[in-house]
Amino acid sequence: DGGITQSPKYLFRKEGQNVTLSCEQNLNHDAMYWYRQDPGQGLRLIYYSQIVNDFQKGDIAEGYSVSREKKESFPLTVTSAQKNPTAFYLCASTSTWTAGSSNQPQHFGDGTRLSIL
Amino acid sequence: KQEVTQIPAALSVPEGENLVLNCSFTDSAIYNLQWFRQDPGKGLTSLLLIQSSQREQTSGRLNASLDKSSGRSTLYIAASQPGDSATYLCAVRSGGATNKLIFGTGTLLAVQP
Numbered sequence: 316d317g318g319i320t321q322s323p324k325y326l327f328r329k330e331g332q333n334v335t336l337s338c339e340q341n342l343n344h345d346a347m348y349w350y351r352q353d354p355g356q357g358l359r360l361i362y363y364s365q366i367v368n369d370f371q372k373g374d375i376a377e378g379y380s381v382s383r384e385k386k387e388s389f390p391l392t393v394t395s396a397q398k399n400p401t402a403f404y405l406c407a408s409t410s411t412w413t414a415g416s417s418n419q420p421q422h423f424g425d426g427t428r429l430s431i432l
Numbered sequence: 433k434q435e436v437t438q439i440p441a442a443l444s445v446p447e448g449e450n451l452v453l454n455c456s457f458t459d460s461a462i463y464n465l466q467w468f469r470q471d472p473g474k475g476l477t478s479l480l481l482i483q484s485s486q487r488e489q490t491s492g493r494l495n496a497s498l499d500k501s502s503g504r505s506t507l508y509i510a511a512s513q514p515g516d517s518a519t520y521l522c523a524v525r526s527g528g529a530t531n532k533l534i535f536g537t538g539t540l541l542a543v544q545p
Binding site: 319321348350355356357358359360363373403405407420421422423424425426428 | 466474477532535
C-alpha cells in the first residue's frame with residue numbers, strides 16, 4: 316500500500332544532542348512537508364520541499380534542518396539550538412502544484428513524538 | 433495573514449445525534465479547504481477537500497460546506513457514532529504555488545454510546 320512512513324514513533328533527546336526524524340513516502344509525490352503540533356496550537360509548518368535538492372523554511376524553521384537528496388525521503392533534524400523540542404512531529408506529502416492539480420490533498424504519516432530526557 | 437479558527441474546541445454528544453463543526457478563516461482568497469480527522473497519537477486522515485469554486489462536498493455521513501465570501505466552512509456529521517470520536521481539523525490553502533496549509537486548532541469530538 317502507498318503511504319508515508321515516519322520513524323521512530325517515539326524519540327528522546329538529551330540536552331545538547333541533535334536528533335533526526337525519518338520520513339519516507341512511496342506515493343511518488345514531489346512535495347513534502349514537516350509540521351510541528353503542540354497542544355492547543357494546531358499544526359505549524361517547519362520546512363517544505365517541492366523538488367529534490369530544494370527546500371524552503373516554513374513558519375518556525377529556527378532550530379531545525381532538513382535535506383532532500385531523494386524524492387522519497389525528507390528527514391528532519393532537530394538541533395540543540397531548538398530549546399523547546401518537545402512536540403508531535405508530522406510529515407506530509409502531496410503532488411506538485413500545477414494548473415489542474417492545484418487541489419490535491421496532503422497525505423500524512425503517523426507522526427513522531429519527541430521528548431526531552 | 434490568514435488565520436483559521438475552529439469552534440467549539442470540544443464537543444460531546446450522544447450517539448445518533450447529527451452535529452455541526454465550524455471553521456472560519458480571515459482571508460477569503462483561498463484555493464481550497466480541507467477537513468481532517470486525527471485520532472489520539474496518530475497522524476491526520478483527509479476527510480473532504482472543497483475547492484474554492486465548490487459549495488459543498490459529501491462523503492458518506494459527512495458533508496462539508498464552504499462559503500468563501502463569509503470565510504466559513506461547516507462539517508456536518510449525520511447519525512454520529514462512537515467511532516466518530518476524534519479531533520477534527522480544518523485547513524485552508526491560501527495563495528502561492530507551495531500548497532501550504534494553514535490549520536485551525538481543531539475540535540475534539542466525543543460521541544457517547
